[in-house]
Amino acid sequence: MRTTTPTQDFVRGIWKENPVLIQMLGLCPALAVTNSVANALAMSAATFFVMSCSSVLISTCKRFIPHEVRISSYILVIATFVTLADMLLQAYAPVQHKELGAFIALIVVNCMILGRQESFSSKNNPFRSLLDAIGTGIGFTIALVMMGGFREIFGTGSFLGVPLFGPNFEPWVIMVLPAGGFLTLGFILLAMGYFEQRKKTKAGKAGKAGKAVEATS
């Protein structure tokens, strides 16, 4: 049987296989709507809703979906939930809906959601799929809020709309523009790569040292 436990299904997406920072999926919303923390949160919430619902539904109905039309069926399910999320957001959070604009509709083509359906929900039971979707959703939220935080702090000098610096702070306008999204993502990946590299080098040295000790004893 499967080697992963439900806990692993849940935790995996949060950091170790973070959809944005490790798998590089769902970059369009990660770059486009992270110019403030509030937008990043609204986008994450909408994506989270769509992914959880789609995962549960698809894993429940997986027996009825012929292999040949699975991608179209997944897209259909995802698109339906996106439309629902769009209408519900517009009705109950009109301000956020106005800010996010066209990006809500673009959740449909978010590779991260389709990827989870294809690689996990179509092969697992609804409970595990939900855990997986929630974990991935949290990972997506972490990545987006991280980017939104950096960009809002430097680009407008505030966090969640609360001004952090005095009136003398000159905002780095570029950080809230598209270019700032690429820069932020690049620097985050750079930092992650650096620490990963260092960890590996350390582990390698420790391993070598351990072998050396073994050899001498």
Add this chain to the structure above:
Amino acid sequence: MSEESKNQDQIDVDINLENTVDSAAKDEPVPEEVSTFRLVATLAVAGALAGLLIVLVNLHTKPIIDKWKAEQLQLAVYEVLPGVERYDTFYLVNDELSAELPSGAKESEFKRVYVGRDEKGETTGVAISRGESGFQDVIMVIFGHDPVSGKVSGMKILDSKETPGLGDKIFKDMDFVDQFFAGPETPLLGVKAGAGKGQPNEIDMITGATISSKAVIQIINNAMAEWKPVLDKGIPRAPVETVSAEEAP
């Protein structure tokens, strides 16, 4: 689509290798012949269910959304027409203002203005909304027009997707917005900030958001060019039934 699904397969394979190393072979379904009818039927049923769900939720959310939009518009009309007690909506029918639509016509097909009245029912201003291309997408603006002096009495952005931090200053930069509330004369003239000659129709444009600022000025100028001849023919007084209700005592 084929390219996308190819990419998807690629991603799928990568993830599979990591997640399900030992069970990949077991989970692979044995390919069996599925009839074309079954494929079509699956998608058709799924599509019908999806449609039904969307319709049901739309029935629930549409009134809320419409109400919110109407409230926003109402607030905007009161904001751009100072000192207004209430307003009437007039449609442009055959180049004339009319409170009634021709029978059988759809409301959304007609251009309209909102005529503000003071407590005596006298016309004090006209609110006009219009959209023009900005830097990113269409900018929707509603502005107040004083038919006596020909001045602008206020301006509000209803909808804009202008660049955050630059173009969105057209509604976030109060120095820019307040110029419209100061009652400039039409047609407006956009000038570089600080380069104005003190004319009453000058608007200082925002540095770094010239296109967005110009769009706002264009909207007002174009709307005035379109509506002025109509408004000059005379604005109808308050509709009879409301007048009798208001002025009878």
